[in-house]
Amino acid sequence: MAAMLEHANYTVSDGDATAAWMCDLFGWHIRWKGPSIDGGQSIHVGTDTQYLALYTPGKGTAEKSNSYLTNGGLNHIAVVVDDIDAMERAVTDKGFTAGNHGDYEPGRRFYFHDHDNIEYEVVQYD
Known part of the structure; x- marks a missing residue:
C-alpha cells in the first residue's frame, strides 16, 4: 500500500481566523485545538482523514521571504x-x-x- 498524506503543519498569524475561513470555504471542521510548543497554539482543521495543522507561536510571527526562492519554503x-x-x-x-x-x-x-x-x-x- 502506498503511503497516504495525513497532514501538513505550518505557521499562521491567527490560527482561529485561518481555521474559520477554511471551515467556511472548504466545508472542513476543527479536529483538535490546544496548546503547543513555545507557548503557542495548534489547530487541526480538515476532514476525518486529512488535515492541516495550523500553528501560531506564543511570541508572534515574522514575515516570510519568497518561498519559491527559499529551500524548504512552502x-x-x-x-x-x-x-x-x-x-x-x-x-x-x-x-x-x-x-x-x-x-x-x-x-x-x-x-x-x-x-x-x-x-x-x-x-x-x-
Missing part, C-alpha cells in the same frame, strides 16, 4: 473541488483575490493568497 497548498466556479465566487466573497487561472491537463485551477500571504491552489479535475 510554495502553496492545493485543494480539489467539484465546482471551481462556485469556489471562486466563495473565495472572492471571503475577500480574497483569485488569480493565475489555468486550464490545462488534468484540470482547471486558480490561486489565491490568504491574510498571511500563503498561496492556495484550487483545482477541479475533468
